[in-house]
Amino acid sequence: MRRFLLIAVPYTWLLALFLAPFVIVFKISLSDIALAIPPYTPTLDLGAGWEGIKTFFSGLDFENFVWLTQDDLYWKAYLSSLKIAVISTAFTLMIGYPIAYGLARSPEEWRPTLMMLIILPFWTSFLIRVYSWMGILSQEGFLNQFLLWTGLINEPLIILNTSIAVYIGIVYTYLPFMILPIYATLDRLDESLIEAAEDLGCSRLSAFWLITVPLSKNGIAAGSFLVFIPALGEFVIPSLLGGSRTLMIGKVLWEEFFSNRDWPVAGAVAIVLLLILVIPIVLFQRNQQKQAEAEQ
């Protein structure tokens, strides 16, 4: 009996508050928008018995999904989200790898402190970390003031409200997610392999490319997925830093729901986003499993 409760309580919770909502989203994505409360039709009328269920199902169709392919806005937003997520993941990797490498090569007694300094921003409010860039990137912001003062530029650069600001925001907020898994693989790397390569005539640089990078590829993959997956559906960063011209699907979904109050289209946008995410999520799971097996 106890064992049954132990399983049943968290199971029921997740069924009711995680799985059931998805079924509802799927159902609503097949409905039509209506001027009613709730703003979609049909609604299931169980009071009408079998007839009610029949009219309910006959009212469902894939119209909203067809609509997504016809209106430019949506597929442009999906493509632009993909592009932004890919580019910012690449930048995060380029910036995160040297930091993780430096951490793994730092003196043993510094490491707990350095690790704490990497993790500290992660505990700090996400919203505030994004916000901190608004004052830096704006036209009269600190970056422009600094660049004007050094004489590198003659008039302020426009960075805030462009996709460059979004790249910076994603790299900044997700950097710890990239550093930690790479650090974990580099930390376990056998130093003597590199020494052996150097003894055998490898230059330091080619030893790095031929040995260190391949041996840390699990960490690179894990870090990249941990940045790419949330970046794809990101809402806060594009809406605070990206301005109105940066299209991202998370923002489109939000506006579809809150501004246009078109719940069925918002549902369809969500379902398609999930379908796109299935591929990287499955790849990520596989990578994690491989890593777990390698450790055993």
Place this chain on the structure above:
Amino acid sequence: MNRLSWFNTVSLTLGFAFLYIPMLILVIYSFNASKLVTVWAGFSTRWYGELLHNEAFLDAAWVTLKVAVFSSSIATVLGTMAAYVLVRGSRFPGRTLFSGMIYAPLVMPEVITGLSLLLLFIGIGLDRGVLTIVLAHTTFSMCYVSVVVSSRLISFDKSLEEAALDLGCSPAQAFRLVTLPIIAPAVISGWLLAFTLSLDDLVIASFTAGPSATTLPIKIFSSIRLGVSPEINALSTVMIAIVAVGVIAASLVSKRSLVRQKKDEQAAERAQ
């Protein structure tokens, strides 16, 4: 390998500069006397004073704290149960679905989680307010708790539990007397993680909050959409300070317990 090469020194320095300079600027300019956020006009604590008298922010902070305490506590209980079932439990029907539902929320975009929960609450006619935010936060943070606790459960020696059972403990006693003390650090960090995630969440709270309950992130978001404000800088500084103190304290505590553990091990070796 005791000294850092110049390359590593440079990359660490630049990396930490990148991570900390934006927050540092925020903290410094929260003490700016001017209303213009990018022009320095002398030191002042004026914005902190205004913050203390801003009822809307204080109310929102109170709601946020309430939500975080409740949701992280429920999430810790549920997440620990789920971890125990997944790591220690035998097979049961629907186990794959269960573990899938534990991992899925970790990678789910917040907009989707928020939207789907809102549609559920509307579907069952639940008024949006503190309760719905607590339900929503509990659902996604219990998954994080479960991941943290299960990694601890996997790494500790199962025979300790079995010994307790052999010596006449009931399963519940064995859990309370043996398992729980061992996994306690993971349970506590799971709670802290859930608490922070709840404090931090904007997107899911925006979907599930009603007009009667506004959390601090929702309040902050609606005010910074219009631009940078010195009052928000002051609020951010307060939040950064709290987190910094918390994290530093936690790392000192864990360092001390590590030192103690090492000492105990050395003492045990000497005794042999």
